[in-house]
Amino acid sequence: MSDLHAPILRWYDAHQRDLPWRRPEATAWSVLVSELMLQQTPVARVLPVHDAWLERWPRPADLAAEPAGEAVRAWGRLGYPRRALRLHAAAQAIVERHGGEVPASYDDLLALPGVGDYTAAAVASFAFGRRHVVLDTNVRRVFARTGGGVEFPPPSVTRAERDLATELLPDDAATAATWAVAVMELGALVCTAATPRCADCPVADLCAWRLAGFPAYDGPPRRGQAWAGTDRQCRGRIMAVLRETDGPVHRSRLDAVWPDADQRARCVVSLLTDGLLVEAAPGSYALP
Numbered sequence: 033m034s035d036l037h038a039p040i041l042r043w044y045d046a047h048q049r050d051l052p053w054r055r056p057e058a059t060a061w062s063v064l065v066s067e068l069m070l071q072q073t074p075v076a077r078v079l080p081v082h083d084a085w086l087e088r089w090p091r092p093a094d095l096a097a098e099p100a101g102e103a104v105r106a107w108g109r110l111g112y113p114r115r116a117l118r119l120h121a122a123a124q125a126i127v128e129r130h131g132g133e134v135p136a137s138y139d140d141l142l143a144l145p146g147v148g149d150y151t152a153a154a155v156a157s158f159a160f161g162r163r164h165v166v167l168d169t170n171v172r173r174v175f176a177r178t179g180g181g182v183e184f185p186p187p188s189v190t191r192a193e194r195d196l197a198t199e200l201l202p203d204d205a206a207t208a209a210t211w212a213v214a215v216m217e218l219g220a221l222v223c224t225a226a227t228p229r230c231a232d233c234p235v236a237d238l239c240a241w242r243l244a245g246f247p248a249y250d251g252p253p254r255r256g257q258a259w260a261g262t263d264r265q266c267r268g269r270i271m272a273v274l275r276e277t278d279g280p281v282h283r284s285r286l287d288a289v290w291p292d293a294d295q296r297a298r299c300v301v302s303l304l305t306d307g308l309l310v311e312a313a314p315g316s317y318a319l320p
Contacts, residue, residue: 034199034200035235035238036178036200036235036238037200037202037207037211039234039235039238040211040214040215040218040234040235041207041210041211041214042234043214043218043234044210044213044214044217044218047217047221048213048214048217049075049217049221051066051075051079052066052079052082052083052086053065053066053082053158054158054213058159059090059134059159060133060134060136060155060159060160061086061090061091061092061134062082062086063134063154063155063158063159064119064122064134064147064151064155064159065082065085065086065119066078066082067151067154067155067158068115068118068119068122068146068151069081069082069085069110069115071112071115072111072112073110073111073112075220077109077110078110081106081107081108081110084106085106088106089123091132092122092123092126092127092132092133092134093123093126093127093132095119095120095123096120096123096124096126096127098120099319099320100116100117100120100121100307100319100320101318101319101320102319103116103117103119103120104116104117104271104274104275104308104319104320105274105275105319108275109268109272111264111268113271113308114306114307114308115146117146117306117307117308117320118145118146118147119146121145121146122144122145122146122147125143125144125145126144129143134155134159136156136159136160136162137156137162138152138153138156138162138164139152141155141156150166150167150168153165153166153167153212154166154168154212157208157209157212157213158209158212158213161205161206161209162205162209163201163202163203163204163205163208163209164208164212165194165197165198165201165212166212166213166216167189167193167194167197168216169219170215170216170217170218170219170220170223171197171212171215171216171219172185172189172193173185173219173223173225174215174218174219174223175193175196175197175200175215176193176241177223177228177239177240177241177242178235178238178239178240178241179196179200179240180196180240180241181240181241181243181244181247182241182247182249182251183241183246183247183248183249184225184249184251186251186252187251187252218233218234230242263295263298263299263302266290266292266295266296266299267299267302267303269289269290270286270289270290270296270299270300270303270309271303271308272289273285273286273289274309274317274318274319275319279312279318280312280313280316280317280318281316281317281318282315282316283300283315283316283317286300286317300317304317307320308320
């Protein structure tokens with residue numbers, strides 16, 4: 033057992049948030065939905081959409097039976113709406129390959145559309161209590177600071193990070209599953225990116241970054257999330273019009289939501305390419 037295990041597990045037992053996808057009655061489908069929604073999106077924004085989604089589509093088969101456009105519409109303003117298409121495709125695959133039940137194995141989960149290494153490991157661990165390395169941004173930051181003595185991890189997961197995470201993973205599957213979510217919660221609530229609350233950290237006395245005097249990050253520049261005036265914002269405005277309208281929307285409706293005609297046209301083409309829009313008639317668009 034690592035010296036980190038006991039204090040972090042005790043801290044999690046006392047401070048874990050009450051989230052619907054963590055409750056004992058949560059289904060594996062709820063966990064999968066939450067994991068896709070939480071990608072690059074804060075918990076506070078996900079909670080109401082997750083609840084509405086599970087009320088409307090409590091099982092994968094319920095979503096798979098509807099057009100993909102309904103998933104995009106229900107996605108609302110969570111952003112990155114291609115995730116809605118991926119979740120819809122995953123639901124269809126679950127029905128076709130697994131009888132409508134979310135599979136428990138990492139390999140079967142990884143084979144689902146839109147599911148990568150992190151999501152497959154997270155669902156296998158959190159929904160089924162399997163023993164897997166789960167490396168999201170929060171976990172990587174905790175390990176970088178406590179074990180590596182640096183403020184932030186590299187831009188992408190390295191072999192050294194994975195080796196460290198594997199070394200720290202408890203042998204018992206149930207404990208490993210709790211450990212995975214406990215470290216994630218510590219990174220989300222205490223060992224945060226901008227203002228870490230070291231005074232509240234259960235392993236502050238073991239943290240290599242703290243013991244080294246909090247050396248500043250000196251790696252590659254960390255990219256910010258620009259929004260105003262970007263294609264992402266333009267695409268969001270266009271999608272909002274489609275979500276709020278039943279049936280096709282004429283191009284003239286889109287002209288009113290974004291002034292730059294070239295950028296607007298470019299974003300319409302990209303949305304068509306991504307499968308988020310379809311051309312219902314010449315000059316008219318609809319959700320898929």
